[in-house]
Amino acid sequence: MMDWQITAATIYCEDVDDEVTVIVQRDGLARCVGFAKYGDPDKDTAALLRQKSRRLKRHLECIGPECRRVTHYRDRLFAEEANQAGSTDSA
Numbered sequence: 001m002m003d004w005q006i007t008a009a010t011i012y013c014e015d016v017d018d019e020v021t022v023i024v025q026r027d028g029l030a031r032c033v034g035f036a037k038y039g040d041p042d043k044d045t046a047a048l049l050r051q052k053s054r055r056l057k058r059h060l061e062c063i064g065p066e067c068r069r070v071t072h073y074r075d076r077l078f079a080e081e082a083n084q085a086g087s088t089d090s091a
Contacts, residue, residue: 002004004026005026006026006090007023007077008024009020009021009022010022010024011073013034013062015060015067016038016049016053017052020032020033020035020038020071021033021034022069024074030070032070035062036062039062039065
């Protein structure tokens, strides 16, 4: 079993056209740091999202803390840990 308390990864989020950091705790709690910036954007961030939306010709909007990117990263992390634990038990 891996000995960790918290891990983080920076991923590209197509919903906001930016890189965001996903943090996962050992107890399974996962959060996206980008949600603090893009979830309820201030005036400048909202203007930036509108500008990017026009340039990309699609609507950009953070869909919240339980978006598929956050849950996918968390699930993949725990699946990899389970696979490693299974490999260690077999050896």
